Amino acid sequence: MHIWVLIKQVPDSEARIQVKADESGVEIEDRYTLNFFDSLAVEEALRIKEQVGSGSVTVISLGGGQKSIEALRTGIAMGADEAILLEDPAFAGGDEYATAKALAAAMKGMAWDMILCGREAFDDSAGIVGPLVAEFLSIPHITTVVKIDLAPEGRAVIVEREIEGGKEVIKAPLPVLLSAQKGLNEPRVPPVMGVMKAMRAEIKKIDLHAIGLSQAEVGRTGSREEIVRYHRPPERPPVTMIQGEAADMVQKVVALLKEEAKVI
Numbered sequence: 001m002h003i004w005v006l007i008k009q010v011p012d013s014e015a016r017i018q019v020k021a022d023e024s025g026v027e028i029e030d031r032y033t034l035n036f037f038d039s040l041a042v043e044e045a046l047r048i049k050e051q052v053g054s055g056s057v058t059v060i061s062l063g064g065g066q067k068s069i070e071a072l073r074t075g076i077a078m079g080a081d082e083a084i085l086l087e088d089p090a091f092a093g094g095d096e097y098a099t100a101k102a103l104a105a106a107m108k109g110m111a112w113d114m115i116l117c118g119r120e121a122f123d124d125s126a127g128i129v130g131p132l133v134a135e136f137l138s139i140p141h142i143t144t145v146v147k148i149d150l151a152p153e154g155r156a157v158i159v160e161r162e163i164e165g166g167k168e169v170i171k172a173p174l175p176v177l178l179s180a181q182k183g184l185n186e187p188r189v190p191p192v193m194g195v196m197k198a199m200r201a202e203i204k205k206i207d208l209h210a211i212g213l214s215q216a217e218v219g220r221t222g223s224r225e226e227i228v229r230y231h232r233p234p235e236r237p238p239v240t241m242i243q244g245e246a247a248d249m250v251q252k253v254v255a256l257l258k259e260e261a262k263v264i
């Protein structure tokens with residue numbers, strides 16, 4: 001069973017993110033981590049390979065430089081066999097469509113039975129790169145899965161998705177793309193030996209020429225969308241701390257709700 005996992009490095013949840021003064025973009029503090037949903041995808045790929053007892057897990061990321069390399073090294077440290085970085089100046093400025101197109105082109109002709117990815121990337125949160133990759137590769141995709149079983153008869157998966165008030169069970173033939181939702185598993189902490197292996201591991205680099213697309217099909221020129229501007233969240237009103245005995249505090253809260261907030 002050959003499994004590929006799409007992974008992306010995203011800002012750490014504690015990184016400071018500021019909207020630029022002209023609202024044209026965001027400035028992100030240099031603190032990055034592997035996207036949480038992608039770590040679920042890597043974990044699941046490793047578990048499936050372990051269960052089957054053969055095959056390989058390949059992690060692939062499109063992006064520039066050290067950030068993406070760190071994501072790939074985390075994948076290797078967890079246990080992935082191979083790491084591939086799609087890197088080329090032509091990929092810069094790409095939207096989700098252009099990103100997925102390049103990823104799919106890189107994977108075309110490679111050996112895979114299953115592609116796993118995250119439900120969404122924590123930074124841009126489009127949640128569409130995975131399904132678009134599946135569309136470009138003409139394979140089925142199932143999103144937000146919380147359980148993956150290989151069908152006993154082989155060459156198919158039976159997955160569960162959480163839906164309002166219950167679960168949906170879906171069967172699909174391999175090859176298939178599945179996006180990982182919280183609850184799928186508990187990602188392993190990379191063991192020390194894994195971290196050491198990852199530090200020495202070769203990261204295979206693939207550029208535009210190698211994926212057989214033209215410059216017009218990737219990056220900014222290959223994009224279908226344009227970010228017009230970012231908004232800052234509205235300033236929060238100051239917090240009023242209320243102190244004293246419980247009965248006094250209740251009276252003060254009611255007075256504030258009536259007179260200041262005017263909600264009762």
Ligand SMILES: Cc1cc2nc3c(=O)[nH]c(=O)nc-3n(C[C@H](O)[C@H](O)[C@H](O)COP(=O)(O)OP(=O)(O)OC[C@H]3O[C@@H](n4cnc5c(N)ncnc54)[C@H](O)[C@@H]3O)c2cc1C
Pocket residue numbers: 006007008035037038060061062063092093094095096097099100103116117118119120121122123124125126127128129130223225226227
């Ligand atoms: C007009 C426009 C211009 C942009 N320009 C840039 C830019 O210059 N630089 C930049 O960094 N971003 C840029 N972006 C953002 C970039 O397109 C997205 O980060 C990227 O397409 C993924 O989208 P997402 O983060 O919403 O992923 P989602 O669709 O939410 O991701 C779902 C899953 O897909 C997989 N995935 C997503 N992205 C990648 C990836 N790169 N490699 C491997 N797997 C992945 C992961 O498994 C992830 O969990 C731009 C976006 C737009 C709309």
